Amino acid sequence: MASIKPTPDLRPARINALGEFAASIAHEVKQPLAAVTLNAQACLHWLEQDPPRVDQARTALRVVLEASTAASAMLRSLHGMACQAAPQRQPLVVNDVVRDVLQLLRGELRQQCITVTESYAPDYQLRADRVQLMQVLMNLILNAIEAARDLHDRARTLALHTSLADDGLRISVADNGVGIAPALAERIFDPLFSTKPGGTGMGLAICRTIVQSHGGRIWSEPGQPHGTVFHLSFKEYTLWTPSRS
Template sequence: MASPPPSPDLRPVRLNALGEFAASIAHEVKQPLAAVTINAEACMKWLEQDPPRLEQARAALRVVMQASTAAAGMVRSLHGMACQAAPERSTFIVEDALREVLQLMRGELRQHGITMIEDYAAAPYQLTADRVQLAQVMLNLLLNAIEALKDSAAPRTLALKTLLADGALRISIEDSGAGIPAALAERIFEPLFSTKPGGTGMGLAICRSIVQAHGGQIWTTTVQPQGAAFHLSFKEYTVWTPSRS
């Protein structure tokens, strides 16, 4: 009687998956933790003033709390994605969520002399989605834009926009950096593919997974005279209307 074939050794596959998961966590929590450090240092400086600048210190501490909550939420989100859990959906105003993400990025924007332009649709729109995961996507895209602008000549501008287009709610991030070479535009969403030295190649892959899990689309275009834009599009949206008591 022939012996059964040996079972495949799944350890390399599991190790690769574990490595990707660890790289994802390291990549995603980097910015919230940086925001914690920057604002904690700012808080100490405000408190050391004579007299102490208490309101500014409180504002810095609020960002510390927001950033630490964001980091914890992102770890939970990545764990859920690794376990193929469904997104934790809630209904929220998109512009409010975007402003929260920008608050975490203020220090980076100031440090690199980047002018931030916010151009939101006239009416507030709502999404029913995982708010933490949307924040992950926006943080990744904003960080990529900042990276693209670090070595650019002035003016360094970054625009965050919302609008209705083709029957869907669109969120766009546009930068005035060097742009994305056409030969690489089709590959930037691939896992482990990176155009940056030392990059993990996980950020845009995570963005695509999250957006697609919400039934949306993500793509990139060229900005004239120079720069790149990333767009998110969601067909399932509603117009926010204030509740009446």
């Protein structure tokens, strides 16, 4: 008589997957919601001035709208990734995406007294999911902000660059924080691994999944003389030319 094999219990795996998904949601929407709060407070501050600073309040409200829209879009993106849906790719100018993410995070960068330097290649475009590319850049910039929090012996800086390299169109995010220990550098993209106390270990894992789904590559290297540099590289790109009406 043939033996009957026990049915494997899939519940632990499902619970783990659900936990990872919940951690992903918490990680991804945290900063857009913080931007909503920060700029709503700023708006109230400007309106309470005598006379009210209407232009500044209007600017803060625009960021509130952009951040809330970004949070909703990121939730849809995470749901799509969980369901293994294909990215919603369209032609987009990389430099514009970088600037849009910086705009969302300006308040946090100012709060942490971080000086930002930017340099851009000519306007090249990718066929990419805009929300997902913004997720990646937001994660990397937030990591750079986190790396600068404990700096007291030097100015806090963040450098953003787009450039052409031998391996394609690059986006680079460099901080001047304490850096990543060499023994941990190989593990930072692993799910649920974090070098930060209280970190979810999902941010960089999500970044790698998104970049690879776009045919790209992501990696880190030590900054000089301090900090860490993260690079994204995409082989397929085109020079953007404005359409003529």
